[in-house]
Amino acid sequence: MTERPSNQQATKPRKNRKADDTPKPCPECGCPDVCLDSSSIAEATWIDCSNCDFHYQQKCCEESMLTRWNKLDRSAMPAFGEAE
Ligand SMILES: [Zn+2]
Numbered sequence: 001m002t003e004r005p006s007n008q009q010a011t012k013p014r015k016n017r018k019a020d021d022t023p024k025p026c027p028e029c030g031c032p033d034v035c036l037d038s039s040s041i042a043e044a045t046w047i048d049c050s051n052c053d054f055h056y057q058q059k060c061c062e063e064s065m066l067t068r069w070n071k072l073d074r075s076a077m078p079a080f081g082e083a084e
Pocket of ligand 1: 026027028029030031049050051052053054
């Protein structure tokens with residue numbers, strides 16, 4: 001019996017960064033240290049892995065980028081730090 005109060009806000013505060021906005025680890029190496037960046041000039045947003053050379057770039061805003069990034073297939077993602 002889990003009560004779930006429907007307190008989901010209808011409006012999303014744009015600058016309210018929570019855990020949901022944290023990028024998931026790199027799908028290539030499992031490194032949690034990834035860098036989200038964007039360029040308004042290039043109209044692109046990308047995420048770079050600080051451990052391997054994985055680079056994921058899309059033409060979208062950072063919010064969409066996070067959603068897409070976090071939806072990437074991580075079924076083959078290695079456990080970071082365990083591989084020698
Ligand atoms: Zn990586």
